[in-house]
Amino acid sequence: MHRPLAEVLADLAAIALVTALLFLALVPFSAWWFLHRIEEPSAALRSAPLVWRQLANSLSLAFVVSGGALALAIPAGYAFSRRAFAGRTVALALATFALVAPAPLLLVGFVETSILAGTRGTVSIMTAALLGTALPSAVWLATLAFRAVPSDLLDAARLDGLSERRVLWRVAAPLAARSLASIGAGLISVTLGEQLATAALLVTPELQTLPAALAGLPAEGASAALLTLLVGVPAVVSGALGLPGIARLLARTRPA
Amino acid sequence: MSTSGEAAAPRVRWRTRYAVADWALFALFVVVSAAAFAALAWGLRADERLAARGRAEAIARALALELAQDALSPGTDIVDALPSLARAGGPLVQLAIAEQPGDGPFSLQARRRFLAHSAPARTGTALDPASSEDRWAQELLQLVRWRDDGGRVSIEWQDGRVAAVALAKGRPRLAALVRGVSPEPGSGRPWRMALVGWVLLVVFAAGLHDMLPKVGKFLNALAFLLAAAALGALGVALAPAYWRGETTLPLVAEASALGFAELARSLSADLPPAASTIPARAGPVFAVAWIAYALGLAGVWAHVLARMARERFAYTVAAPATLALLLLVGAPAAFALFLSFCRVGPGELEWIGPANYALILSDPVLASPTAAWWPLAMTVLVALAALVLQVVPGVLLAFALRRLGRAAGMLLPLFSLAWALPAFVTAQALASSATLTDPLSTDGPSWVLLVAAAAAWSGLPLVALVVHAGLVSLPIEVEEAARLDGVPRTARLRHLVYPLLRPVLARVAAIAVVGAANGVVLHRALVPRVPEAIHDTVASRSFSWAFERFELGDAAAWAFVGLVVSLVLALPALRRARPLAEGP
Numbered sequence: 001m002h003r004p005l006a007e008v009l010a011d012l013a014a015i016a017l018v019t020a021l022l023f024l025a026l027v028p029f030s031a032w033w034f035l036h037r038i039e040e041p042s043a044a045l046r047s048a049p050l051v052w053r054q055l056a057n058s059l060s061l062a063f064v065v066s067g068g069a070l071a072l073a074i075p076a077g078y079a080f081s082r083r084a085f086a087g088r089t090v091a092l093a094l095a096t097f098a099l100v101a102p103a104p105l106l107l108v109g110f111v112e113t114s115i116l117a118g119t120r121g122t123v124s125i126m127t128a129a130l131l132g133t134a135l136p137s138a139v140w141l142a143t144l145a146f147r148a149v150p151s152d153l154l155d156a157a158r159l160d161g162l163s164e165r166r167v168l169w170r171v172a173a174p175l176a177a178r179s180l181a182s183i184g185a186g187l188i189s190v191t192l193g194e195q196l197a198t199a200a201l202l203v204t205p206e207l208q209t210l211p212a213a214l215a216g217l218p219a220e221g222a223s224a225a226l227l228t229l230l231v232g233v234p235a236v237v238s239g240a241l242g243l244p245g246i247a248r249l250l251a252r253t254r255p256a
Numbered sequence: 257m258s259t260s261g262e263a264a265a266p267r268v269r270w271r272t273r274y275a276v277a278d279w280a281l282f283a284l285f286v287v288v289s290a291a292a293f294a295a296l297a298w299g300l301r302a303d304e305r306l307a308a309r310g311r312a313e314a315i316a317r318a319l320a321l322e323l324a325q326d327a328l329s330p331g332t333d334i335v336d337a338l339p340s341l342a343r344a345g346g347p348l349v350q351l352a353i354a355e356q357p358g359d360g361p362f363s364l365q366a367r368r369r370f371l372a373h374s375a376p377a378r379t380g381t382a383l384d385p386a387s388s389e390d391r392w393a394q395e396l397l398q399l400v401r402w403r404d405d406g407g408r409v410s411i412e413w414q415d416g417r418v419a420a421v422a423l424a425k426g427r428p429r430l431a432a433l434v435r436g437v438s439p440e441p442g443s444g445r446p447w448r449m450a451l452v453g454w455v456l457l458v459v460f461a462a463g464l465h466d467m468l469p470k471v472g473k474f475l476n477a478l479a480f481l482l483a484a485a486a487l488g489a490l491g492v493a494l495a496p497a498y499w500r501g502e503t504t505l506p507l508v509a510e511a512s513a514l515g516f517a518e519l520a521r522s523l524s525a526d527l528p529p530a531a532s533t534i535p536a537r538a539g540p541v542f543a544v545a546w547i548a549y550a551l552g553l554a555g556v557w558a559h560v561l562a563r564m565a566r567e568r569f570a571y572t573v574a575a576p577a578t579l580a581l582l583l584l585v586g587a588p589a590a591f592a593l594f595l596s597f598c599r600v601g602p603g604e605l606e607w608i609g610p611a612n613y614a615l616i617l618s619d620p621v622l623a624s625p626t627a628a629w630w631p632l633a634m635t636v637l638v639a640l641a642a643l644v645l646q647v648v649p650g651v652l653l654a655f656a657l658r659r660l661g662r663a664a665g666m667l668l669p670l671f672s673l674a675w676a677l678p679a680f681v682t683a684q685a686l687a688s689s690a691t692l693t694d695p696l697s698t699d700g701p702s703w704v705l706l707v708a709a710a711a712a713w714s715g716l717p718l719v720a721l722v723v724h725a726g727l728v729s730l731p732i733e734v735e736e737a738a739r740l741d742g743v744p745r746t747a748r749l750r751h752l753v754y755p756l757l758r759p760v761l762a763r764v765a766a767i768a769v770v771g772a773a774n775g776v777v778l779h780r781a782l783v784p785r786v787p788e789a790i791h792d793t794v795a796s797r798s799f800s801w802a803f804e805r806f807e808l809g810d811a812a813a814w815a816f817v818g819l820v821v822s823l824v825l826a827l828p829a830l831r832r833a834r835p836l837a838e839g840p
Contacts (some may be wrong), residue, residue, distance in 0.1 A: 010659065011659060011660075013656070014655070014656035014659040014660055015656075015660070017652060017656045018653065018656050018657060018660065018664075018667065020668060021671075021716070021720075022667065024672065040343060040575070044372060045290075072365065072576050072580055073577055074575040075573035075574065075576070075577070076574045076576070076577030076578065077574060078278065078573060078575060079569075079570040079571075079574035080574065081569060083361065083569070083570035084567075085567040085570040085571060085574075087571075087574075087578070087653070091577075091578045093734075094578075094581045094582070094585055094586055095581060095585075097585070097589070098581070098585040098589075099770070100744060100770055100774075100819065100822050100823060100826060101589065101774075101815075101818075101819050101822070102773075102774040102776075102794070102795040102798060102815050102819060103774060103776055103795070103799070104776065104795060104798040104799045104802055104811060104814070104815045104818075104821065105374070105589060105812070105815035105816065105818070105819060106588045106589060106592065107797070107799075108588075108592045108595060108798075108802050108811050108812045109588025109589060109590075109591040109592035109595070109812075110588050111590065111802070111803075111808070112591065112592075112600065112808055113587075113591060116694050117302045117433045128584055129584075131580065131584055132580075132584030132585050132588065135580055135581060135584060135585070136581065136585060137578065139577055139581070141554075146727075162509065163571065165652060168573070174727050189676050189678075192678065193677075193678020193679060193681070194678075195678070195679070195777055196777065199803075200802075200803050211678065216825050218577040219415075220409055224747075228681050229617065231678070231681075232678060232681045235676060235677070235678050236673055236676045236677055238676070239670035239673075239675060239676020239677075240669045240670075240673055240676050241669075241672075241673060242672075242676075243669075243672035243675055243676060243717065243718065243721060244669065244672065244721060245628040246718075247718065247721035247722045247724070247725050248725045249762075250718075250722045250725075250763060250764070250767075251725035251726035251729060251760050252725075252729065
């Protein structure tokens, strides 16, 4: 059975397009670009003595902020998606506002507040600023995740006598677990790569994250390339794990 | 006939409506609102007292300055005249001379010499009744009595007689000042206003608790309208004073600070008195506005409380995230908005009105007036270029991935890599990659393409994956039926796939536009930092003014301009995207 020529050509065009864009997507990321600049990793590490501490700062901050944002967003996302109550639209509008606002807008408020309160350069103000950056996305996506849970299952659980709290934690959350895990992975990736807030708020090298430390290094140096790899790899891994799930959430425009 | 059933129904409704929890909430609300109105009345009363004290001090200083001028004949050395001045006015004369404006009768050098020698003279407050030159001064000072009690100056005066004496002595300015004094404070008006406001509030809240049906909504709207009108009128009336620099804080903040300061002083007498710059005539308008505003606000909260009783679970689980959003997003944004109307420096925070916005829209860094709009134009260009470069290839890629079927599933994580790469890594890679940046000169507008291409490179996977997920979720039977009916491929795309996919496309378009318009890291890494800053977008300029020039007020103003630009750019797409939550 022969396929029409048009179908074969369309398949070939699709393969060519995917291959070309895949090549474009991978080339700047490919390790050779970084590795050919890091001929002596030990020397590069010696020139950046705080690198391991800053990597630990980056990882711990990313996990704390992402975990905190997700812990707050899961119950809120369920309420926003499944319950009608006064103030829901305002809260979601606030989250949307944070997503549309330029980063310097919130940063200016945080920096001046931290100066007046004498908390600039502390981990607490940094955590708060990053939580303020991550929470709106988390709430937005968690709302979409719970909207994807079929209503019939939740209604059946209610008819079986489960309280609303049990419906959330025993039925809705497990059904949305995969999407919520994707959100968590995406949040970790984004928080690991955050540079503006960390550079503006954390002033001491011991507390800085790797992206903030990189802001002060020349882009052409071997140290910059090594540090970029160190923080880029976990960010890329977690982001690659999370993006397909996030994309499925963003593509869903109707409640299940 | 089921009369017993009909009689039972209202009782059940009554019990449901006026549940114990609802009554408890209402009672709590009544008590809390009473406390709030008492605090408001206290603050208004304190404001009256502070304003009266300020007027009294102004009169006393003017009187003392007149005395000092009278005691000093032209050519007299000010230090030599100290004993006479001390007799004439004592501490108030010293205060008047020390605080008089630079163009007053005494030179700066004379004032410095006076202050250097004035400490011993502070004890001399008695007048010499035998001195003929102090006679009229003595007459005046009998009308003005002051007491310096550990830093708290209390003054009593009889304004009518002072004005008459001042006029008789040929001091018209002083007479005019005295005549401008309002009647004695302590009329009890704030307490009456607060009581009326509280009663209205309770009635209003009762209406919202279904006790007075349908009245609450009308009062709510009325209160907000009244508050808006009153605050607007107040703003118009007082704006000139702010522009003249007579106040340093917004009126509401200053009045609130005064209220709290007086409350704190009532608890601890050691605290110093607060100074008020609020004009006396603002008091009644301010009070009406506050009460109306409190009514409206309390109405909203009463409504929320009533709803909370019914949706307790939803409020309980949504409250932590909502409070965190208010604290971590709402508060910094509100503070940034306030800063955009202030001059911000080390230890300096001064209200200057819309001057920052006037400054950034007539940027002195750029020579011609039209160039001031350059960052706005650049932001629009970058956003639109990124939109085209992301959405068009992204949609094509999504169709190609759908065509490949299951094989696409293996490729999806690979496409995620470019998106997951942090922006600064992308910037590092592109900025120092000669093969990518050389063909594009950053001297001209081609940097727009460079930045847009970088944004598109990292954003394209998200667009492609979202559109692909949207395509896969489309009902396949509908498209299949159209194909069997012989509908051409282009017609299927146009009339079937596109309408179903439009909300998804709108969503990714909004993400692409906002991401490119607000991007700072990519822009700053790829675009050379030239002094003219003609390469700036609004977001990058806001960042550089905040953290390179440390002009936080101007930076906040730029950030709000950027917010408006983002909203305008994303609004068409956001309107086409389906609402985030349509309700259960």
